[in-house]
Amino acid sequence: MAAMMSQLLVVLYTGLCAGRGNRMTDETLPKPSLSAWPSWIMPPKSNVTLQCHTSTNDVNFALRKGNVPVEFPQSPDSTEGMARFLLTDLQASSSGPYTCEYYRREPPQRSSQPSDILLLLVTGEFPKPSLQAPQRGVVTAGETVTLQCQRPDNIFMPIKFALLKAGAAEPIRVQDPAGKETDFSLRSVTVSDAGNYSCVYFLMRAPFWASEPSNHLEITVKDKTERESPKMAETGVGTVELTLIVIFILLFILGVFLIYKYTQCGAAPNKMTKCSRSSKDPQEQRTSVQPGKESDDLSMAITSCSPALVSFHYGYPIITPPCPRFSVTLPGFVNGLGLCIPPHRPHPSPHSTFQRNLG
Known part of the structure; x- marks a missing residue:
């Protein structure tokens, strides 16, 4: 930034040197530094503090705007080697190049060289970019x-x-x-x-x-x-939010899957009802099956009543009803997953089978 403003600062510095007062300059005194706080670009009606600093002790400080001394109603707040100049209620007329200098308190009162230029700007005079x-x-x-x-x-x-x-x-x-x-x-x-x-x-x-x-x-x-x-x-989506979204999607998919399975399983009893009306009593089916017709009856049972489960015990087919409708129980939940649990039926004993054959 200093390099870009060098040409302007040289011109301003030349004008300042030409307009200085009658006080002699001591070339051996180090040049002070000038800074602005909080910034050298300020809004109108604000305050800014210009700080002039040097390593030389027992000196007084002076502030200039251009080549004109800036007068203050009271002496600036100064300590050893530094002075603070407070500019209040800034206006557009407060903008411009500022420098500071110091001079010895004891005669001869020779002053230092002026500081580098600080360009103070007060905003608000042009439309914003x-x-x-x-x-x-x-x-x-x-x-x-x-x-x-x-x-x-x-x-x-x-x-x-x-x-x-x-x-x-x-x-x-x-x-x-x-x-x-x-x-x-x-x-x-x-x-x-x-x-x-x-x-x-x-x-x-x-x-x-x-x-x-x-x-x-x-x-x-x-x-x-x-x-x-x-x-x-x-x-603003973090790891926790992303995890919750994934869990919600998985639960939604699982819910749709369960509803589909329950719907499919609930339609089976209707088919079983039609099947039972067109066939004999299960007890009669078990007693009337002939050894030679066993495969045909089994094929008919599977074809006409596909949702039912067919099993054999000692040569007799047992037709298990399809899955029951949905209920909030463990078997109902398992059935919803497609794992139908057949109801418990006692196994016929060899003695009862022998009596049935004799009959």
């Missing part, structure tokens, strides 16, 4: 982020753009425009580059007016070691 970024959402550390600041079409004076970050005392970048816009490139970003950004444009000559800041643009930087995907980070 727009700030856009092609990258949306989360960016990964190490990538390049480009922020484009664009001024309105009705500004034709020579200007510069400044990129601001919330909480930073100094602008991140100061650049010349390319047409009516400029691109700020943040290369190899880190997690510390995350934050809210805005931009302004301002005049580089008197009256040093500055625009309103653009709307804030939030940049989120994700470290490379993080496993969370950018899309997940944007939507």
